Amino acid sequence: MRITIIWLFLGLFSSEALACRCASWALEDRVFKADSIYIGTVTEAEIVNPKKGNKQKYVEASLKVLETLKGKTEKNTMLKTSLGSCGIKIQIAQKYLIFSRAGRDWINTCSGSRVIYRKYEEELKELINEIIKTRQTVEARITPAPPYSLLSDQPYRG
DSSP states (O other), rough: OOOHHHHHHHHHHHHHHHSSOOOOOOOOHHHHHHHEEEEEEEEEEEEOOOOOOOOOOEEEEEEEEEEEEEEEOOOOEEEEEEETTTTTOOHHHHEEEEEETTTOOOOOOGGEEEEEOHHHHHHHHHHHHHHHHHHHHHHHHHHOOOBOOOOOBBBBBO
């Protein structure tokens, strides 16, 4: 009994139990899954404390979009992120790389969104653009094969 309580205590209060857990996607996967990718600067941020239900506090931030790498974005946008372990630390005037999904205004570390530092910005933009260009080239080369009968190697003539 005593050992069970100790293990329970360690499990609940260890940093591992509090760490964010999400799939470790490659950058290519994050680029393909995102509907839009852009770089923006936080102009305003506010901690929101939901009144109803058992919801946790979160940060709501306004971003000025500086450059769009994929998809379409508004000039200014609002995003939300958790104050939990998967949330992104938001700072006013900080520049961020945002991987966004259509109809979703929540971002987190699992999506790939993060602070972008000037030192790595150009290299990261080039890499994302290369991933996008490579996928478009591959998709353009793939042409659907004509339908064949399962019993013959001759084209199906429906």
